[in-house]
Amino acid sequence: MSLDLDERQRAMLAEMGVQLFQPSPTPAGADSTPAAAAAPAVALARAPNGVPPGRPAAALPPPAVAPAAPAATALRVRPAGVADMDWPALREAVAGCQACKLCNHRRNTVFGVGDEQADWLIVGEAPGENEDLQGEPFVGQAGKLLDNMLRALQLDRRNNVFIANVLKCRPPGNRNPEPEEVAQCEPFLRRQVELLQPKIILAMGRFAVQSLLQTAEPIGKLRGRAHSYHGVPVVVTYHPAYLLRNLPDKAKAWADLCLAAALIRQG
Ligand code: URA
Numbered sequence: 223m224s225l226d227l228d229e230r231q232r233a234m235l236a237e238m239g240v241q242l243f244q245p246s247p248t249p250a251g252a253d254s255t256p257a258a259a260a261a262p263a264v265a266l267a268r269a270p271n272g273v274p275p276g277r278p279a280a281a282l283p284p285p286a287v288a289p290a291a292p293a294a295t296a297l298r299v300r301p302a303g304v305a306d307m308d309w310p311a312l313r314e315a316v317a318g319c320q321a322c323k324l325c326n327h328r329r330n331t332v333f334g335v336g337d338e339q340a341d342w343l344i345v346g347e348a349p350g351e352n353e354d355l356q357g358e359p360f361v362g363q364a365g366k367l368l369d370n371m372l373r374a375l376q377l378d379r380r381n382n383v384f385i386a387n388v389l390k391c392r393p394p395g396n397r398n399p400e401p402e403e404v405a406q407c408e409p410f411l412r413r414q415v416e417l418l419q420p421k422i423i424l425a426m427g428r429f430a431v432q433s434l435l436q437t438a439e440p441i442g443k444l445r446g447r448a449h450s451y452h453g454v455p456v457v458v459t460y461h462p463a464y465l466l467r468n469l470p471d472k473a474k475a476w477a478d479l480c481l482a483a484a485l486i487r488q489g
Contacts, residue, residue, distance in 0.1 A: 299319075299321065301315040301318070304409040304410060304413050305416075307413055308417070309338055312414070312417070313333050316390050317331050319390065319406075321406040321407075322403045322406045322407070323403075324394075327394050329354050330349075330355070330356070330357035331357065331391055332349040332354065332359050332387060332390055332392075333357075333386070334384060334386035334387070335358050335379055335380070335385050336379055336383050336384035336385050337380060337383060338384065338417070340383050340418060341421040341422065341486055342382060342384065342420060342421070343383075343386065343414070343423045343424070343454075344368070344424045345424065345426065345433075346359060346364075346386075346388070346427060346430060346462075347387060347389065347426075347428075347430060347461065348391070349387060349389070350364075350392060351392065351396070353365075353392065354392035359385045359386065360462070363463075364461070364463040364466060367466060368385075368426075368462045371462070371475065371476070384414070384418055384420070387411075387430075388408075388429050388430055388433045389404065390407055390410060391403075398429070399429055404429070408433065411433070411434075412452070415451065415452060416452075419454075421455070421485075421489070422457060422482045423451055423454050423455070423457070424459060425456050425458050426462065427441075427460065427464065428441065428461070434449075441459070444458040445458050445478055446481065448485055457481055457482040458478070459474075459478035459479070
């Protein structure tokens, strides 16, 4: 029986510590029957099953992963225990996450950047091309605008501010996040909020707002007042990429930032 694994499944097994063993060519004098010659590559499960790597295939128990499992679903791995992780564990879990198909094309995960004791948490949508390349959120044009807005409040991205996205991986071609991707990534953002305990969350753009507040209301109707995400005040504003195309709304975004700053001052 052949395992018939494709490249992605092989990568997945490697990630899980399952080594693939390909029998070497039959040495002189060894069994050279057609059956032996046709022996398939087999999976050597890692230590937990008690079989040392390198042990001959025939003596192994059945492979840990059923070869017939539908690739798109059964082999996905969602990190466990996210709700109890500290910062280093959470970073590692994000870096190794394979819970949705976005892991197939990313160059880097984008965990977030900033001060782990920040009062401000700024939440955007998802990494774009530049962010995927550099592993840092908001490093493109929209990021420059965000940096300028922060500077106007005498803040910067590494000082009393933490910047994160709803998604930690880039959707191909910068398409919109899919509900399944948002759902798989949500525990990471939630844990970031728990660890950070910010005084304010600034939700920038439709996806951040929808994900944090679980509402389909338009931003225009949600601006101007405090909402709540697990007890943390949330101020809603426009995404910087939108502001680059709609310059008159920059004044509204500035008002939103001022509201957020006022809420922090009020404690
Ligand atoms: N847009 C976002 O929402 N996040 C980024 O990190 C970059 C652009």
